[in-house]
Amino acid sequence: MNDLIIIVTGSLVAICCGILGCFLILRKMAMVSDAISHAVLPGIVIAFMLGSDLDSIWMLVGAGLVGVFTTFLIEFFHRQGKLQTDASIGVTFTWLFAIGVIMVSYYAGDAHIDQDCVLYGEIAYVPIDPIITDSGSVLGPKALIVLSIVLLVILAVILPFYKEFFLTSFDPAYAAAIGISATIWHYLLMSLVSITTVASFESVGAILVVAFLIVPPATAYLITTRLHHMIGLSCVFGILAAILGYYIAYWIDGSIAGAMATVAGLNFGFVFGWTQIKKARPVTSPPISQD
Amino acid sequence: MIEQVQNPALEIHDLTVSYDKKPVLWGIDLSVPKGAIAGIVGPNGAGKSTLIKSVMGLVPLSSGYVKIFDEELNTVRKRVSYVPQRESVDWDFPASVLDVVMMGRYSKVGLMRRLRKADLEAARYALQQVGMEKFEKRQISQLSGGQQQRVFLARALTQQADIYFMDEPFAGVDAATEKAIIQLLKEMASQGKTVIVVHHDLQSVATYFDWIIMLNLRLVASGPTEKAFSQELLEETYGGKLTLLTEVGELMKKGQYPTREKQ
Ligand SMILES: Nc1ncnc2c1ncn2[C@@H]1O[C@H](COP(=O)(O)OP(=O)(O)OP(=O)(O)O)[C@@H](O)[C@H]1O
Ligand SMILES: [Mg+2]
Numbered sequence: 001m002n003d004l005i006i007i008v009t010g011s012l013v014a015i016c017c018g019i020l021g022c023f024l025i026l027r028k029m030a031m032v033s034d035a036i037s038h039a040v041l042p043g044i045v046i047a048f049m050l051g052s053d054l055d056s057i058w059m060l061v062g063a064g065l066v067g068v069f070t071t072f073l074i075e076f077f078h079r080q081g082k083l084q085t086d087a088s089i090g091v092t093f094t095w096l097f098a099i100g101v102i103m104v105s106y107y108a109g110d111a112h113i114d115q116d117c118v119l120y121g122e123i124a125y126v127p128i129d130p131i132i133t134d135s136g137s138v139l140g141p142k143a144l145i146v147l148s149i150v151l152l153v154i155l156a157v158i159l160p161f162y163k164e165f166f167l168t169s170f171d172p173a174y175a176a177a178i179g180i181s182a183t184i185w186h187y188l189l190m191s192l193v194s195i196t197t198v199a200s201f202e203s204v205g206a207i208l209v210v211a212f213l214i215v216p217p218a219t220a221y222l223i224t225t226r227l228h229h230m231i232g233l234s235c236v237f238g239i240l241a242a243i244l245g246y247y248i249a250y251w252i253d254g255s256i257a258g259a260m261a262t263v264a265g266l267n268f269g270f271v272f273g274w275t276q277i278k279k280a281r282p283v284t285s286p287p288i289s290q291d
Numbered sequence: 292m293i294e295q296v297q298n299p300a301l302e303i304h305d306l307t308v309s310y311d312k313k314p315v316l317w318g319i320d321l322s323v324p325k326g327a328i329a330g331i332v333g334p335n336g337a338g339k340s341t342l343i344k345s346v347m348g349l350v351p352l353s354s355g356y357v358k359i360f361d362e363e364l365n366t367v368r369k370r371v372s373y374v375p376q377r378e379s380v381d382w383d384f385p386a387s388v389l390d391v392v393m394m395g396r397y398s399k400v401g402l403m404r405r406l407r408k409a410d411l412e413a414a415r416y417a418l419q420q421v422g423m424e425k426f427e428k429r430q431i432s433q434l435s436g437g438q439q440q441r442v443f444l445a446r447a448l449t450q451q452a453d454i455y456f457m458d459e460p461f462a463g464v465d466a467a468t469e470k471a472i473i474q475l476l477k478e479m480a481s482q483g484k485t486v487i488v489v490h491h492d493l494q495s496v497a498t499y500f501d502w503i504i505m506l507n508l509r510l511v512a513s514g515p516t517e518k519a520f521s522q523e524l525l526e527e528t529y530g531g532k533l534t535l536l537t538e539v540g541e542l543m544k545k546g547q548y549p550t551r552e553k554q
Contacts, residue, residue: 026384160403167394171380177347177373178398178450179365221385225430230385 002127005141007246009126010260012147013200014238016154017212018220020193022231025217026169027186031086032074033213035093036190037197037206039070041100044198049107060150060195067194068187070096123203123256143203150199154192165189166227204257211261212238219268222275237267292524293321294514298361300325300454300485301346306355308338308345314353314508315341321513323487323502328480330490330500330516334529337507339489340376343456347373359454369398372452374443374460382432382439389427391442392417395449410449417445420475422468436463444472454485461490473499496520 024033043066047059070092077088126143158165164185168175172182193213200209220233245260252259299322306319316338323329331339344350346357348364359367372395395417396410418424421441431439444460455476461469476486480501487504490496496503496516503519505511505528512519512528 026381028381163394163397163400163406164402166386166390167397170384170386170391171375171394173344173349173375173379174373174394174446176349177371177375179368180397224385225432226387226390227385 003246003250005127005144006123006256007243009123009141009144009147009203010242010246010256011239012144012151013196013204013209013212014216014242014260015235016147016151016196016200017209018216018234018238019154019158019231020189020196021213021217022220022227022234023165023169023189024193024213025221026227027189030214030218031089032071032190033193033197034210035074035089036067036070036194037201037210037213038100039093039096040066040194040198040201041097041206042066042103043100044201045100045103045107049103059198060146063194063198064191066096067190067197070194071187071190122205126203143199146199147203150195153195157188157192161185162228204260208257208261211264212241215261215264215268216241219264219271222268222271237264241267292512292514292519292521293510294518295320296322296324298325299323300327300360301487302358302361303342303346304355304358306342306345306357307353308341308350309353310350316345316506317509319355319506319510321504321510323485323504323513325485326480326483327485327502328476328500329485329487329502329504330496331487331504331506332490332493332496332528333506333511337528339506340458342506343373343458343487343489346456347371370453372447372450372455374447374455374457376458377436377440377443377462382434384431386431387427388418388423388429388431388434388442389414391431392427392445392449395446398450413449413451414445417448420448421445421472437465437468440464441468441472452484455479455487457486457488459489459491461492493525 021030021033024030040063043062044059047062073092074085074088077083077091078085081088083091123143126141129142130140131142131145164175164180167180168182168185175182196213197206197209200212204212216234216237217230219237220230224230224233241260241264245263246256248254248263249256249259301321301323303319303321306316307314308316315336319342331342333339341350345352346359346364357364359371364371389411392414393406393410396406396413400406400410415424415427418427421444423438423441423445426434426438431442434442440460440463444457447455447457460472464472476488480486488500490499497520500516502514503516504513505519505524507528512524
């Protein structure tokens with residue numbers, strides 16, 4: 001039973017991340033997700049200090065706001081200061097993250113929050129941390145429930161507005177010209193990424209969530225020619241990583257989240273190798289003439 | 292030589308656009324009649340793309356206004372179409388030719404609605420018009436530059452707009468296709484649609500366009516091709532004035548000149 005809970009939790013992280021990650025890499029913003037995953041740290045600590053439980057809805061809302069703020073700062077330094085995007089990302093998230101680190105070290109004594117739990121997470125604890133209602137009945141593992149809600153939110157945003165996300169990712173200038181503001185969708189996507197990061201950090205940690213956001217979509221990108229295939233396939237790769245990763249970790253008795261991310265990386269390696277071999281094969285038939 | 296028209300499709304008044312306080316378009320005043328095929332010519336960096344972008348509301352205006360069919364852009368956006376320069380997007384995007392052409396229907400369909408069969412038919416028809424119907428399933432990265440350009444044209448055509456702004460739609464397109472597309476644009480113009488095209492090949496200006504806009508940071512000419520397309524004005528557009536104007540732009544950036552001087 002616990003196995004299943006852990007695998008399902010990992011798969012939920014993989015699906016949430018797989019969907020959003022596709023848009024991130026197509027917008028050439030893979031590293032923005034890295035920035036956000038670090039920048040939410042002060043938000044997490046503040047929510048924690050306020051005495052609210054970690055699973056409170058405010059935590060997700062706060063994460064969304066921090067994500068928007070991070071995105072705004074990155075854009076602001078880039079636009080106003082003419083700073084390169086990557087430099088702008090570097091300045092923004094290290095600063096926010098550093099504040100978070102100070103806060104964590106300062107409050108480490110009186111709360112069960114520490115660097116390790118935020119940065120690396122521990123998916124093995126998911127089954128033993130249930131949500132208990134006021135009347136005392138057990139609803140189920142907290143991470144599992146929170147991630148399910150996040151997935152529903154993501155689907156509720158992406159499905160109805162798929163074509164807007166598609167167009168603003170491909171050609172923001174044309175989108176603006178026909179009256180679809182690229183900015184709104186940009187910030188909406190970034191809030192979803194922040195929410196996902198926070199919802200995942202307990203199980204896989206703030207660092208490995210980036211692996212789930214980037215690696216399966218990048219793998220799918222190599223072998224797909226349509227966006228919806230890419231999204232579907234990156235979810236499949238993510239789930240595969242969650243399942244295989246769990247059993248490998250079990251077998252070597254190591255970090256589960258680490259094993260999952262490693263499998264995702266190996267997966268990328270295999271697919272990349274396969275596309276290279278396919279490319280190198282000699283042409284066997286003459287080209288078909290076309291006008 | 293600047294000719295103003297009554298009841299224009301496009302009216303630009305006293306337009307100045309700057310990047311980082313350095314003006315790249317300066318005091319542009321022009322109007323284009325309905326049903327015209329207008330060419331915008333000028334050397335590299337003359338501000339042709341900037342002019343189109345400012346009409347489409349993609350760059351902030353320092354001064355002046357733009358009116359389309361005597362309205363603000365926002366109220367007539369559905370009647371306006373735009374073909375950006377091909378280099379403005381990443382063609383390795385996982386999308387098929389049909390996916391991209393269908394984008395032209397998004398503003399008609401509206402938020403949260405799905406595309407319907409009529410949209411698909413409109414997209415297929417536009418692909419036929421630019422001779423790309425055989426490629427509808429192909430990924431856009433597997434097209435040649437000229438074919439990609441034709442996909443952008445088809446996307447604009449599916450909008451079934453009343454005025455089209457096209458930034459170098461013939462860049463990399465072969466001569467036969469260019470002729471076919473111009474034929475298409477002429478048909479559209481004869482139905483009362485207005486087409487405004489950034490163009491580099493001065494040889495074909497006289498045969499393609501009935502209205503010409505010559506630009507080099509400021510407006511050199513805007514008028515019917517037979518009147519405005521003269522040797523003298525061409526020299527003024529492409530000639531030695533280029534360096535001088537750039538110098539003036541630099542001076543203004545340093546704040547040594549008032550923003551606008553009477554010519
Ligand atoms: N984003 C920008 N930031 C700063 N300056 C810019 C920007 N875009 C264009 N410029 C400058 O504005 C001027 C006009 O550029 P624009 O792209 O409008 O020229 P163009 O006439 O379209 O040239 P081309 O024939 O090469 O397409 C150029 O001097 C260019 O350097
Ligand atoms: Mg240009």
